[in-house]
Amino acid sequence: MxxxxxxxxxxxxxxxxxxxxxxxxxxxxxxxxxxxxxxxxxxxxxxxxxxxxxxxxxxxxxxxxxxxxxxxxxxxxxxxxxxxxxxxxxxxxxxxxxxxxxxxxxxxxxxxxxxxxxxxxxxxxxxxxxxxxxxxxxxxxxxxxxxxxxxxxxxxxxxxxxxxxxxxxxxxxxxxxxxxxxxxxxxxxxxRDGLIDGIVGLLESLARYLLPVVLLIVAVFLVTLPFVSVTALWDTGLGSRILIALGAIAVLLVCIAYRPGADLRYPRPVQLSVTVVVAVLPVLSALALVGILIRVGQYGWTVSRCWAFSYAAILTLFSLGYLWGVVQHRSEWPRITAPVNVFVAGLILAVLLLQNTPVLDFRAISTKSQLARVESGEIEAAQFDFQYAERELARPGHLVAEQLVADLGFDPRDERVWGERSIPLVAEGELDIQFGGGAIVRRSPDDVPDRDFWAEMSYRPEPFVVPDGVREAIDREAYIAYRVEQPVLVQAELDGDSDRTEYLLLGVWRAEFPGSPGIPRQAWFRPLAYAIVDPGDGWEFVMLTPSNSHKPSEDPETVFEVLHSAPIPLRPRYNHVKIGDTVYALPARDWPSAEAQSSSTGDTP
Incomplete structure (x- = not known):
């Protein structure tokens, strides 16, 4: 050796x-x-x-x-x-x-x-x-x-x-x-036979005592499930994984506790209870299979779903074999564990080996499934999850991604059009509009939505006449018609000069994630803000960027209410600091006023 x-x-x-x-x-x-x-x-x-x-x-x-x-x-x-x-x-x-x-x-x-x-x-x-x-x-x-x-x-x-x-x-x-x-x-x-045998005996004793406890958990779970509905389990997003894990633990403990030649004699009531729960173990794997197939119907096959389906199917075979033993031998059902375990072990070996061949390559299966969603029109080609394909699907995913890029005429993986970018790009006579999460629409500048943007405009504090220069500055930004919903125009003194008025254009921005394997379609909303200012050579349109993170809302009306009713303080308590060409700013927060700070600290002689 x-x-x-x-x-x-x-x-x-x-x-x-x-x-x-x-x-x-x-x-x-x-x-x-x-x-x-x-x-x-x-x-x-x-x-x-x-x-x-x-x-x-x-x-x-x-x-x-x-x-x-x-x-x-x-x-x-x-x-x-x-x-x-x-x-x-x-x-x-x-x-x-x-x-x-x-x-x-x-x-x-x-x-x-x-x-x-x-x-x-x-x-x-x-x-x-x-x-x-x-x-x-x-x-x-x-x-x-x-x-x-x-x-x-x-x-x-x-x-x-x-x-x-x-x-x-x-x-x-x-x-x-x-x-x-x-x-x-x-x-x-x-x-070291003695050492190995001692450890094996210890683990088998542990499995003997854990098996009734785990089966009790399974029984309580199955009894409770009809009262809370299976939907609650699927809503966790981990339903199938929980069921597979619970079933796998139960099957593993059965295999260990009922080893060949073991003198395992539970008290009769315990043995009968164990037999009853073992007989209903197929329910766990059946529910797991249902949950997986529901997801497959919604989003197609993925590598993780292929593996989950394999696990659930194997657990189904184990549990059905044990159920057959209960039907044949009742409380003496452990007699059936030997042939069942040998057969399923051979099947597991075959699945693991075939998974690394063209016969059962989960990456190829997943790629074909996701491509079929595009070809059937279920999703647009630009909504294909290119990142997942490049990350999980290896060569099959890479080849399909390259094929879709060639069909689209542009690469959604390009940083210019992929990711959660908020600023549209105008290049070569086309306007690329990105609505978060990869749903990309290519339009020409003339392809403006059929909406009267100014008719939808609200005003704060009350309606006022919009100067022609301000209106022209807004109209020059073609993408605003795509991005800003429920627009609000606000008169403001952004530079502190009461003799001159600037303007804020506020609105609701919708970020839509079109869905991908395992993730449903979702939409978020957050406020957008633009300033229209005249530095001396005409009105300019400037996008304002937030200096603090803000969690998007799932309710557009909540954002719209903020735009219409929330106060808009314009002057920070502390000015920005410029060192060389770099400008530093204090993070946005509700700083107390100097007067409030003085009174709270008792700043008196």
């Missing part, structure tokens, strides 16, 4: 040098991902499955499993190409997680193949526990080594030996260290 660990360390050191110096294939995910998969998969499978006298058989089976993993890695790496064109932060964690879980399940079967045993649930259960605990303890050892190396590096840094301190952060050092520490931990802890 030491030779396997040493060989893996050498390969990992080579990969570290490649990453450190940006050598090929560090920039080619289609080669890099399967290379890392090969370097980690084969040695790990051998270290966990090998036993004295069967190394060759173990190596052969591990090689077959590794070939499958490498092919999956090649596909996932290809999904991350072209490199640098989109975000791949969501690709690799999912791949690593699916490979770890599928490797954990496959290892339990592999160990029985290597030992020339038929597939038995008791052996599968025992192997799974041992592998999980050995891996956990090996990771703990790896963490301890990491802490010691970090302290060592800090010591070198304090002593001024930077070259040695930086060595501990280099990929060519970190990667082989991880391999050696984890491999040594695996060799050590696989031999």
């Amino acid at each position: 030491s030779g396997v660990i040493a060989g893996q360390a050498v390969l990992l050191a080579g990969l570290g040098v490649m990453l450190d110096r940006d050598l090929w294939p560090s920039d080619n995910p289609a080669v890099l991902v399967p290379t890392f998969t090969l370097t980690f998969a084969w040695p790990t499978l051998v270290l966990f499955a090998a036993a004295p006298g069967n190394f060759r058989r173990t190596a052969a089976f591990a090689s077959a499993c590794t070939v499958i993993a490498v092919l999956l890695g090649a596909y996932v790496g290809w999904q991350a190409t072209p490199a640098g064109k989109f975000n791949v932060n969501a690709v690799y964690p999912i791949y690593v997680a699916t490979m770890l879980v599928s490797g954990f399940i496959a290892l339990g079967f592999l160990q029985q193949f290597v030992a020339r045993e038929r597939i038995r649930y008791s052996a599968l259960f025992a192997n799974a526990w041992r592998n999980l605990l050995v891996a956990g303890l090996s990771l703990a050892l790896l963490g301890g080594v990491g802490i010691l190396l970090a302290l060592w590096a800090a010591l070198f840094a304090v002593l001024g030996i930077d070259a040695l301190a930086e060595t501990f952060t280099e990929p060519w050092f970190i990667l082989p260290t991880v391999g050696i520490a984890f491999g040594v931990g695996t060799m050590l802890f696989r031999r």
